Amino acid sequence: MTRSASGKPVSNGVSDKNILESPSLHSKIESPYLCTDEAALYLRCSVRALEHFRSDGGGPAYRKHGGSVVYHVHDLDRWSRLRRYSSTSKKTDS
Secondary structure: OHHHHHHHEEEEOOHHHHHHOOOHHHHHOOOOEEEEEHHHHHOOOOHHHHHHHHOOOOOOOEEOOOOOOEEEHHHHHHHHOOOEEEEEEEEOOO
16 A cells, blocks of 8 residues: 555555465565475475375474475475485485
């Protein structure tokens, strides 16, 4: 909402709700929380693999924000560090 020269609010036809739900604004917000698709790209694994980890365990920690599954980047990095190997027979200590 903008203001007239007299300082009174003037509607420009765009509500605050529409602005907050705008995909262009959402893509500009830097967030450490990634949706499942983004987390899969980040880890270079499939979405299905993350879904499997959520149901069977052993995957990265996740959270539910308003019913949506999200992953914090630090949790993805921590999970990935625990899967560092120097050979096919041994894990390396991080």
